[in-house]
Amino acid sequence: MSNEGNSNWQFSLIGQVLGLNVKFKTMESYIQKVWTHWSVPDLCILKPGLFLFKFQNKYEMEDILMNGPWFFGSRPLLLKVWTNDDDIDKMNGNIYPLWIQLPGLRLNLWSSNAISKIASHIGRPIATDKLTANKQRxxxxxxxxxxxxxxxxxxxxxxxxxxGKIINQKVIYELKPK
Incomplete structure (x- = not known):
C-alpha cells in the first residue's frame, strides 16, 4: 500500500458527538459558530455521525485540541488526531480524549517526562495545556x-x-464518561 495520500490528511482530527448522530450541516454550522476565533477546518463525513476535520497546518489542529473540551449542547465532542492506522469501519467511539487535572502535583514532578509518566496510568498522554507546559499555573x-x-x-x-515512600496523586476528570 502507498502512503502517498497521508499528506492530504496529516493535520486532521476525527470527531464525533458522544451519544448523538449529528448531521453534516449541523456539524458544519457548529464549527463555524464555535471555532470562529480559531481556524475553521474543512469538514468531511466519514460515516454517519463521524467526521474528519481537515486543518491547514499542525498549529491550527493543535489549537482546537488544546482549547477543548468542546461541547455540542451538553454532550462532548470527542476529537482525536487522525493516524494512518485508523480503520474507519472499525471505529465505534471506544477511544476518548479526556482532560485530566493533577492537583497539588509536587514541584519535583513538574517535567514533561514525569507528567507524561503519571498520566500514562490513565491512558496515552497527548498534550498538556499551555499553562502546564509553561509551568505558569x-x-x-x-x-x-x-x-x-x-x-x-x-x-x-x-x-x-x-x-521510597508512596505518594497518592489525586486525579480530577474534567468530563468522566459513564
Whole structure:
C-alpha cells in the first residue's frame, strides 16, 4: 500500500458527538459558530455521525485540541488526531480524549517526562495545556489523555517518591464518561 495520500490528511482530527448522530450541516454550522476565533477546518463525513476535520497546518489542529473540551449542547465532542492506522469501519467511539487535572502535583514532578509518566496510568498522554507546559499555573497540571473505554479511571495514582515512600496523586476528570 502507498502512503502517498497521508499528506492530504496529516493535520486532521476525527470527531464525533458522544451519544448523538449529528448531521453534516449541523456539524458544519457548529464549527463555524464555535471555532470562529480559531481556524475553521474543512469538514468531511466519514460515516454517519463521524467526521474528519481537515486543518491547514499542525498549529491550527493543535489549537482546537488544546482549547477543548468542546461541547455540542451538553454532550462532548470527542476529537482525536487522525493516524494512518485508523480503520474507519472499525471505529465505534471506544477511544476518548479526556482532560485530566493533577492537583497539588509536587514541584519535583513538574517535567514533561514525569507528567507524561503519571498520566500514562490513565491512558496515552497527548498534550498538556499551555499553562502546564509553561509551568505558569502550579495549582494543577492539565493533561489530555486518550483512553480506550471501558477502562478503569482511577481517582488516585500511586507514585514512588525519591525516598521510597508512596505518594497518592489525586486525579480530577474534567468530563468522566459513564
Amino acid at each position: 502550579l495549582a494543577y497540571a492539565r493533561v489530555l489523555v486518550e483512553v480506550n473505554m471501558p477502562s478503569p479511571l482511577p481517582d488516585l495514582i500511586p507514585i514512588h517518591g525519591p525516598n
